[in-house]
Amino acid sequence: MFSAITAGRRGSGLGFALPAVLLLFAFFVVPVAALLTRSVTEPELGLQNYAVLVGSSTYARIFFNTFFVSGVVTLITVLIAFPVAWALAIMPSRWASIIFAIILLSMWTNLLARTYAWMVLLQQTGLINRSLMALGLIDAPLQLTNNLVGVTIGMVYIMLPFMILPLMGVIKKIDPAILQAAALCGATKAQALRRVLIPLAGPGIASGALMVFVMSLGYYVTPSLLGGTANMMLAELIAQQVQSLVNWGMGGAAAFLLLVVTLGLYAVQLRFFDAKEAR
Amino acid sequence: MLLDFNKLGAWKWGLTAICVLMALFLLLPILFIVGLSFGSSRWLIFPPPGWTLKWYAELFADPRWLGAALTSAKIGVIVMVLSVALGLLASLALVRGTFRGREVLRAFFLTPMVLPVVIVAVALYAAFLRLGLNGTLVGFVIAHLIVALPFAIITITGALETFDPAIEDAAILCGASPWEARLRVTLPGIRHGLFSAAIFSFLISWDEVVLAIFMASPSLQTLPVKVWTTLRQDLTPVIAAASTLLVALTVLLMIAAALIRKGKSE
Structure with a gap:
């Protein structure tokens, strides 16, 4: 009741948040809103940019690349991260x-340093x-850069920690007694894994996978360095439209699509997974 | 049974093998860069035919690399100070405030972390074109502050939540003014959180690539922008030398962060 904040000011402490709120408003909310607005006002009012997109x-190919690579990266990351997180937890x-x-x-380690490697x-x-x-496994060198194979390898490398760390926390919280119970009831290890451990870790896996997928969708640096110009992904399209082609309408429209998908998937995550963990 | 490492039987070795392979997969590319930076082959032959320091000599002889490193350091320090200051104020409001909608405000503060950086970068680039802030130190600082602030807020609110406000109240009852209590009781109480927030904020700014690519001009660029533009021309071992120095700095800061955490638990 004597908390310094309430004793020192009549206010509720909201004033302390003001500098950060103003900063984010002026240099985050307004610029992003302005960019999205330009997608329907440039070159003229209307949805023509979205129609082209x-x-x-050409753009269908870019969307395919983006979702396909993100999906494959997520799948490989989950397959490696689950056993690693499981082992690390115990x-x-x-x-x-x-x-x-x-x-x-x-x-x-610096993202560019890792991508350079x-x-x-x-x-x-x-x-x-x-x-x-x-x-003697191959006769001629394989083409591993300037294509989606390179992007996938580089992205898995970057995303692994983001999947392992949260998943480890989830597995640590599982009560070992449940698995003992499964063993006492006669479950083999494979059965216990498939029917007890994986379902119990399921929400953690799904929520981590969703996060990796969303992060991959918007990645810029690694796809542009390892993928080359012929295998563009969505973030590169946005940068290219704005920087090289100075086409703010198209850039804004592509940014809007990425934003909607990103926020949509985060909403799914909040709605389904946090609610489950809270129980 | 599956959660008891010693009762896993043969599976124990399978899991250990996957762990070791994954650790090698994460570690070897980093060691590889360090090796390359001392290797004598311009064509990045590995293992290198001989050892040399010439890439480091080339790096330090080029004023553009040094200039970029200085710019990065300058921006990083300013971002660090501002991010901790604004983050502390915002965290006080979030943790100690009594106004309604604190959860909404917290979510708002974290949005720059959630959105793809490229969207923020393009949006700020457009805004800065109008304001004439592209290619300026102020422009870089604002851009990096936007992405560093959420991390500072998470770290400092975490520290504040574990600091009992009753201690602050006790200081006030003993005659301290509210500001005195905050500065001399609460701040020292959460100093570990503040130090971690400072290290994170600096590292985020120091390593940030995407925003920096958009903010940079030929006359003002950060180290990652210099690496980026060089990388797009060729894969010279000079980049390996620069990367090795970046890795070394990261390791030092990680050790510092670990020591802070250790100091806190003791």
Whole structure:
């Protein structure tokens, strides 16, 4: 009742939030709203930009690339992250903390540095192609950069920590007694995994997967460096329309589509997964 | 049984193997860059035919790299100070405030973190074209502050939530003014949160690429922008040297953050 805030001011503390609110309003809300407005006002009032975006096969290809790569990246990330998160949750803590430190190091290493590493590793004369040829597995170097294969590898590398860390928390919270009960009732390990552990971790997996998918949809740096200009994704389209073509109408329209999909998927996540975890 | 590591039997080795492979997958590319930066091959042959420091010499001899690094550091420090200051005020409002709609405000503060950066970048680019802020230090700081602030707010609200307001009240009952109580009791009480927020804010600004690409001009660019423009021309080992220095700085800051966390738990 004597809290400094209420004793010091008659107000409710709202004033403290004012600088941050003003900053975000002036340099976040207004600019984003202005950009989206330009999608229906430039070059003239109307929905023509959206008509072009939905109608042309060039853009259809870009949407396909974006959703396809994001989907594949999410799937691979989940398949690797689940066993790793499971192991990290139950491993002796000394081992776990070493692996944990590596995950954090990778996560905080500069994004361009990580992408550069993959550009060099995956190029025609790169270490991976040369090792595969030395082992006799392939005769000619594989094309691994400037296409969606490179983008997928680079993106999985970046997204793994975002999937492992939350999933580990989810698995740690599961009561081991439930799995003991499954074993006592005669479940084999495979049955316990399929019918107890995975369903219990399910909401965590789904919510992490959704987050990775959404983040992948809007990624710019890695797709443009590893994918090349021929394999464009949505974020690159927005940047290209605005920077090289100075077509603010189209850029705004593409940004609006990305925004709607992103917020829509986050709404799904809040609606379904947080409600489940709260129970 | 599945959640007891020692009762997993053969599965234990399977899981351990996946963990080790994943850790190598995450770690090797980083070690690979470090190796490349000391390798003598311009064509990035690995393992390198010999060892050299010439890429570092080239890096330090080029005033544009050094200039970009200085610009990054300057922007990072300003963003760090502003982000912690604004984040602290906003967190006080969110945690100690009594007004309605605090949850809505919290969600609002976190939206820049949720939206794809490219949208924020393009929107700010348009706004700054009108305001003449593109290619200026102020423009960079504002752009980076927008994305750093949510992280500062999350960290500081977390620290404030675990700090008992009764301690602040006690100071006031003992005769401190409300501001004195805040500055001399609450601030030291949440200093770990403030330090973490400062480190995160600096790192976010220091590493940020997408906004910086849009804000940069030929005369003013940050280190990531310099890496980006060089990368698009060729994959020179100079980038490996620059990346290695970035990794080294990240490791140092991570250790600092870990020490802060350790200090807090003791």
